[in-house]
Amino acid sequence: MSETYGDTYGDDAREHQLVGGFLIGTVSLVAAVSVILSLYAWINPPGQVPPPPPAHHPLTLADRYLVIAGPADRQLAAEEKSFLASERGDLIAAESDLLAEVTTIQSFDKRLAAIAFPAAITTTVHALILDDQRRVSLIARQARSASLRRLQSFDRRVQAASAAVAAEANLLSKTLNAPTSSG
Amino acid sequence: MANPAVRARIRRPHAREDAQSRAARNPVDAWMDQTFKFGGSAVKRKTIALCLLGLPALAPVFFISRAIIELNSNTLDNVEADVLGTGSMSLLILTLTVTPMVTATGQHWFVPLRKWYGVMIAVTATTDGTLALFTGLFAGGIVGQVTAHTFLIAGFAMVMLLLPLALISNNRAQRWLGKYWKRFQKLTYTIWFLLFVHLALLEGLGFQHGTNGPSASVDGNPVLHQRVYQLAACSLPLLVLRLPPVKRWVNKQQEEDRQWLVNLAVLPMAALYVLFFAFIVNEEIFKGVSAFRLQPVNG
Numbered sequence: 001m002s003e004t005y006g007d008t009y010g011d012d013a014r015e016h017q018l019v020g021g022f023l024i025g026t027v028s029l030v031a032a033v034s035v036i037l038s039l040y041a042w043i044n045p046p047g048q049v050p051p052p053p054p055a056h057h058p059l060t061l062a063d064r065y066l067v068i069a070g071p072a073d074r075q076l077a078a079e080e081k082s083f084l085a086s087e088r089g090d091l092i093a094a095e096s097d098l099l100a101e102v103t104t105i106q107s108f109d110k111r112l113a114a115i116a117f118p119a120a121i122t123t124t125v126h127a128l129i130l131d132d133q134r135r136v137s138l139i140a141r142q143a144r145s146a147s148l149r150r151l152q153s154f155d156r157r158v159q160a161a162s163a164a165v166a167a168e169a170n171l172l173s174k175t176l177n178a179p180t181s182s183g
Numbered sequence: 184m185a186n187p188a189v190r191a192r193i194r195r196p197h198a199r200e201d202a203q204s205r206a207a208r209n210p211v212d213a214w215m216d217q218t219f220k221f222g223g224s225a226v227k228r229k230t231i232a233l234c235l236l237g238l239p240a241l242a243p244v245f246f247i248s249r250a251i252i253e254l255n256s257n258t259l260d261n262v263e264a265d266v267l268g269t270g271s272m273s274l275l276i277l278t279l280t281v282t283p284m285v286t287a288t289g290q291h292w293f294v295p296l297r298k299w300y301g302v303m304i305a306v307t308a309t310t311d312g313t314l315a316l317f318t319g320l321f322a323g324g325i326v327g328q329v330t331a332h333t334f335l336i337a338g339f340a341m342v343m344l345l346l347p348l349a350l351i352s353n354n355r356a357q358r359w360l361g362k363y364w365k366r367f368q369k370l371t372y373t374i375w376f377l378l379f380v381h382l383a384l385l386e387g388l389g390f391q392h393g394t395n396g397p398s399a400s401v402d403g404n405p406v407l408h409q410r411v412y413q414l415a416a417c418s419l420p421l422l423v424l425r426l427p428p429v430k431r432w433v434n435k436q437q438e439e440d441r442q443w444l445v446n447l448a449v450l451p452m453a454a455l456y457v458l459f460f461a462f463i464v465n466e467e468i469f470k471g472v473s474a475f476r477l478q479p480v481n482g
Contacts, residue, residue, distance in 0.1 A: 020432025027423045032451035041406035
């Protein structure tokens with residue numbers, strides 16, 4: 001009888017030992033994995049992982065647009081100022097200023113065309129480049145003028161072409177959510 | 184009555200004998216019981232160790248004391264709940280750590296810390312609750328500060344449970360309550376559960392709140408400063424080592440001189456506990472020092 005009791009008690013004790021060992025072993029394993037994950041979270045905190053740069057995000061495109069539009073605007077403004085001073089009495093200097101304007105505008109158009117805009121914006125960009133090419137063609141003809149009077153006769157048409165370019169540039173700036181630039 | 188010899192065998196040893204036998208059994212307890220000369224008097228090693236381990240329990244109240252004395256509303260409004268709340272949480276974890284430590288190590292010299300930490304939780308949490316009544320952001324006066332949000336109700340319930348536990352922590356109350364004293368003390372487990380509810384309602388279960396909650400001003404780690412995660416990670420060994428089958432398994436290994444196996448099993452849980460508890464202490468010190476300098480760092 002006592003042997004049976006002892007066996008039963010022994011079995012119960014062994015069972016408890018097994019349950020206890022299984023429990024602590026399992027939880028230790030979970031704890032070990034948690035320690036590894038916690039250390040990983042410590043070294044690479046989720047909040048500090050920089051988000052991948054969006055390829056076609058309007059703000060990024062705006063930045064890329066402004067990087068080329070800003071310097072081109074400033075250079076074109078300086079060349080126009082120089083042209084306005086020289087067109088009254090120095091034909092060669094005026095022609096040189098006009099050719100410089102052509103180079104600046106063409107360079108801007110080339111760099112603008114290299115930016116991969118989304119389809120919705122491409123139409124505006126193409127319209128801007130087309131207007132710019134019209135202006136370039138007009139300025140190139142103006143630069144070939146044989147006299148100052150002939151050269152000055154282009155001014156109104158060039159101004160109209162520039163206004164068309166400015167309108168397209170403003171539209172593009174609004175679409176890109178960027179500060180207005182004259183293109 | 185029929186067989187006094189049998190009764191003598193099954194009689195539980197007297198508490199003092201029990202302590203002596205434990206001390207004799209565990210070499211660390213025996214070492215801690217040894218005395219040494221300190222300022223002309225004999226002092227037990229464990230007295231010094233207990234004082235050193237007990238002193239940090241005063242830190243949360245110390246950190247906020249200057250703001251209370253000077254009635255600095257900027258500090259009280261901004262970091263009072265963080266400093267005293269985090270302090271109470273860390274003290275509760277420390278209180279609950281004593282019993283599993285006894286189970287895992289077989290040592291008993293640090294058991295008096297349980298009572299000290301327990302009393303200090305009550306002091307810290309009551310100070311937190313009292314100040315929150317006057318510095319809270321909710322409308323409706325004192326009642327509004329307690330009932331405006333479910334996490335506040337859980338926090339208030341914790342304070343209400345801690346107060347009687349602190350009051351009956353003395354020997355006279357223990358004698359007076361007899362067998363009911365231990366049942367009353369088990370209310371600590373209810374407080375443990377309520378702390379989970381309080382923190383889950385306060386911070387949610389994800390770590391997205393970590394960036395604008397506790398971590399932003401400390402070190403920017405939203406996971407390791409998430410308070411629910413901290414409490415869960417620290418609670419894991421405290422809960423597992425309280426389970427009867429686990430306690431029996433540990434006792435069996437210790438009886439068979441396989442303490443190394445116990446240490447091996449407990450090691451990952453202890454590592455998880457230490458890792459997260461370090462972040463609790465880190466935040467407590469960071470915000471506590473800012474509160475003491477009256478230059479509160481919130482968020």
